[in-house]
Amino acid sequence: MVTKAIGEVCGECGGRTYVIERRGDRAHARVCTCSARCELCEGRGYAYEVREESFSAKVGPKRYEVLVPCVCQRRAKRLEHFNEVGLPGVMAHASFEGYRAFNEAQDRARNLAMHFAHHYDKAGVNKGFILSGPVGTGKTHLLAATLKHLVLEVGLEARYVEISLLYATIRRGFQEGKSGGEIIGPLSEVEVLAIDEMGKGRGSQFEMETLDELIARRYNAARTTLFATNYSLEPERRGTRAAAPSGYRSTEDTKSAAREMELLRERVGERIYSRLCEMCNFVEFPKETTPDQRRMRQELEPRPGPPPGGMRSGR
Ligand SMILES: Nc1ncnc2c1ncn2[C@@H]1O[C@H](COP(=O)(O)OP(=O)(O)O)[C@@H](O)[C@H]1O
Ligand SMILES: [Mg+2]
Ligand SMILES: [Zn+2]
Ligand SMILES: [Zn+2]
Incomplete structure (x- = not known):
């Protein structure tokens, strides 16, 4: 596990959070060690997103939180597609x-x-x-x-x-x-x-x-x-x-x-x-x-x- 100071760019992936390497005769993408554990969702795979909407004119705009897939899930899907x-x-x-x-x-x-x-x-x-x-x-x-x-x-x-x-x-x-x-x-x-x-x-x-x-x-x-x-x-x-x-x-x-x-x-x-x-x-x-x-x-x-x-x- 690689630890890095806040604000420091990862030397392995340059901040992209994934690396591409040769695996056999294919190019293979994987999550970088710096991002193995997602800091945004702490590994849950979901994150809360704040939304604002007006359900009625009387009450006015209301803020609420919804559960959405975390960016780490999207990244995992893209890496899978790349492979x-x-x-x-x-x-x-x-x-x-x-x-x-x-x-x-x-x-x-x-x-x-x-x-x-x-x-x-x-x-x-x-x-x-x-x-x-x-x-x-x-x-x-x-x-x-x-x-x-x-x-x-x-x-x-x-x-x-x-x-x-x-x-x-x-x-x-x-x-x-x-x-x-x-x-x-x-x-x-x-x-x-x-x-x-x-x-x-x-x-x-x-x-x-x-x-x-x-x-x-x-x-x-x-x-x-x-x-x-x-x-x-x-x-x-x-x-x-x-x-x-x-x-x-x-x-x-x-x-x-x-x-x-x-x-x-x-x-x-x-x-x-x-x-x-x-x-x-x-x-x-x-x-x-x-x-x-x-x-x-x-x-x-x-x-x-x-x-x-x-x-x-x-x-
Ligand atoms: N103009 C270039 N700039 C940087 N690397 C190049 C360049 N042309 C070829 N290469 C590198 O040389 C190798 C052969 O290139 P490749 O893309 O397979 O050539 P081609 O498909 O035109 O035969 C690869 O490792 C590639 O990264
Ligand atoms: Mg060629
Ligand atoms: Zn990295
Ligand atoms: Zn996440």
Whole structure:
């Protein structure tokens, strides 16, 4: 049990009352030790709230106390929801504050994600976003920071899925004889869904049709979906290209052309792509000027062996 002086901010959670850590391959949230015993309700879970109301003009306004769930109960629910999001363990630390922009596009992406998270309108329609760029540029990082804020600070329910896991779920459902609709039911209804690595892998026809149905359902219900992809969004920048296929049932020829072009539109097909355009704001990181953080960190880490400048054995 950690004790702290009144007014002192907890060093473990920075006053947020919860901490997020890596537990196995998942990011896991728990109540901070500083808040294990709620000081507001002393562990009862309920608190009194003073209300004022006029029941009759003669008597005038009257004050009375009602029992309401304490904030610690609300926090417990949000932590529970966070642990159902499915964020990867490596994203436990991901935050907006910890995101560095190396160019204008990354700056725009961070601002877009932050604005989206901080101004989310629970009662209204919220346009999502799609981040496109090379590996290691923080796309998953920004998705994770956004979902964290939405679930823990706004109180939404959200899910994160990597596309190959989504395909695996669809495949399993298919083998169990479920319909596409049954398989994607929970994902089509969750308030905010983030689909990572969009365009990766080669989904079977059933997998692609089910993905199509998932996007269509969320689109029709005006639910918010976020995406990240390594594939490019803008064909016009890439000069001449083969005619776009009309759907995901493209021939082998157009498929190999698409692989060469690395266009998301050609990876997911026209139907899904046009819905994404309506559902989302786009940001694309330029390939040439956006550094891969995974590689940069490796290069910065001190290695055992001769000091920098000295001879290095080839490896
Ligand atoms: N611009 C950035 N600022 C801070 N950390 C970053 C940035 N880009 C990447 N990272 C970190 O590098 C690692 C890889 O980033 P990730 O979000 O997985 O990249 P991507 O999804 O674009 O391939 C993560 O640990 C992430 O937190
Ligand atoms: Mg990623
Ligand atoms: Zn704390
Ligand atoms: Zn309490």
